[in-house]
Amino acid sequence: MTPTDGGPGEAPPVALRTEALEQLLTERGLVDPKVMNEIITTYETNVGPLNGAKVVARAWTDPEYRRRLLQDGTAAIKEFGFSGPQGEHIVVVENTATTHHVVVCTLCSCYPWPVLGLPPSWYKDPAYRARVVKEPRTVLSEMGLELDDDVRITVHDSTSEVRWLVLPERPAGTEHLSEEQLVPLVTREAMVGVAKVAAP
Amino acid sequence: MTAPLDIEGPAAPPRSNGELVFAEPWESRAFGMAVSLYEAGAFTWPEFQAALIARIAAWEAAAAPDEPYHYYRLWLAALEDTLAGRCAVSADEVTARTLALAQRPRTTTTATATTTSTTTPTDPGASSPCALGSVVK
Numbered sequence: 001m002t003p004t005d006g007g008p009g010e011a012p013p014v015a016l017r018t019e020a021l022e023q024l025l026t027e028r029g030l031v032d033p034k035v036m037n038e039i040i041t042t043y044e045t046n047v048g049p050l051n052g053a054k055v056v057a058r059a060w061t062d063p064e065y066r067r068r069l070l071q072d073g074t075a076a077i078k079e080f081g082f083s084g085p086q087g088e089h090i091v092v093v094e095n096t097a098t099t100h101h102v103v104v105c106t107l108c109s110c111y112p113w114p115v116l117g118l119p120p121s122w123y124k125d126p127a128y129r130a131r132v133v134k135e136p137r138t139v140l141s142e143m144g145l146e147l148d149d150d151v152r153i154t155v156h157d158s159t160s161e162v163r164w165l166v167l168p169e170r171p172a173g174t175e176h177l178s179e180e181q182l183v184p185l186v187t188r189e190a191m192v193g194v195a196k197v198a199a200p
Numbered sequence: 201m202t203a204p205l206d207i208e209g210p211a212a213p214p215r216s217n218g219e220l221v222f223a224e225p226w227e228s229r230a231f232g233m234a235v236s237l238y239e240a241g242a243f244t245w246p247e248f249q250a251a252l253i254a255r256i257a258a259w260e261a262a263a264a265p266d267e268p269y270h271y272y273r274l275w276l277a278a279l280e281d282t283l284a285g286r287c288a289v290s291a292d293e294v295t296a297r298t299l300a301l302a303q304r305p306r307t308t309t310t311a312t313a314t315t316t317s318t319t320t321p322t323d324p325g326a327s328s329p330c331a332l333g334s335v336v337k
Contacts, residue, residue: 014273015226020297021280022229024289030242036232039239044221044228085235085245107253109271118221118231124271126260161246 048117049188051082052165055115056191057182059092060170070094073165077115086163087114094167095193099152102140102193103164104132110158112165116188123192133157143194166191171199227272234279243282251278251285287330 025031055077059066069076073092077083090112093101105111106129111119122128122143132139136153140146147153156164168190174182177200189195222228238245255274263269283289 014270014276015224016301017294017298018226018230018233018276020301021276021283021289021294022233023301024293024297025233025237025283028288030240030288031233031236035239036229036236039235040222040228040232043231043235085238108249108256109252110249121271124269126269 043113043118047084047113049115049186049191050183051080051117052112052115052188052191053183053186054080055082055165056167056186057179059167060182061179066167069167077165082114084114086110087112089161090115090163090165092165092167093154093156095169095196097169098150099154100140100147100193101154101156101164101166102132102136103156103158103166104129105158106130106133107159110163112163115165116191120188140194143189145195166193168193168197171197173199222272224272227275230272230276230279234275237279237283242288243286247285248278248282251281254278255281284330290330 022031022033022036026033055069058080059069065076065079068079069092073090074083074088076092077087077090095101105119105123109119109124111123128139133155136155137147137149140153158164168186170182171185174185177185185197185200187195187197190197222231234248237243238248252275255278259269259274280289280291280294284291
């Protein structure tokens with residue numbers, strides 16, 4: 001399909017409208033395209049789940065850090081230098097053999113950007129947002145995570161000022177791995193609580 | 201939905217499980233605008249968030265069951281709502297500029313797959329205190 005030329009009764013593509021808004025804002029000195037480019041590059045290339053994976057691997061290998069992380073997530077995460085929009089108040093919850101935490105934003109897409117980057121499409125999707133609250137066990141199972149019936153599931157809704165980060169269980173058989181070796185095992189899905197971390 | 205964990209860890213943004221952060225270039229511009237305006241103090245984040253929540257709720261109330269969900273379209277609309285509320289840019293001005301841009305001779309613009317039915321903000325305040333005239337040609 002080709003873009004329309006905005007003929008009568010035809011709405012021009014959203015890309016044009018975005019460009020129009022950017023032009024107006026630039027002309028009025030409200031945005032600086034250079035600053036914008038830096039922000040986009042930062043989120044496209046630098047800020048991603050790797051930040052969170054480093055936090056998790058540290059917590060798995062350093063009991064003192066783990067204690068600080070569960071006590072004051074925001075401060076412990078800042079020790080790595082990770083902070084920014086949507087990272088003002090991050091609470092970390094720990095998954096165990098008997099309790100499982102999963103995160104959602106029922107109203108929009110709140111998500112801890114500094115540690116996980118921008119949310120994946122499934123997290124923003126109306127279906128996940130509506131259903132994981134009502135039937136978490138079913139939704140998790142559909143996403144490939146089967147939890148025993150005796151595991152207690154807590155769903156955390158990020159609609160307040162709080163962003164949540166799940167500290168997944170360290171998989172059995174990784175006792176010999178170092179912090180650096182553990183980092184690549186930790187996935188974004190595990191830190192949202194829709195997956196477990198698997199041993200390599 | 202979940203990739204096998206042994207293929208690659210999270211160490212490769214922008215792609216995680218093969219998903220790009222932004223599906224199309226304009227999405228990244230809409231995102232960058234909102235964040236840079238917020239960082240410059242043009243509005244507070246909760247303000248923008250409230251507008252986004254309202255746009256998402258309106259879409260979900262009105263959408264047909266199989267209608268595709270375009271998150272960044274709602275994001276852009278929410279950004280416009282926030283800016284109109286702050287009297288920074290009005291919807292009419294954006295529309296006028298969009299139409300002007302559409303008149304440009306096209307050479308190699310990247311085609312967006314669909315055309316948008318951009319809705320004009322339903323102006324929750326009704327009596328907008330903005331003194332900005334709309335640019336209608």
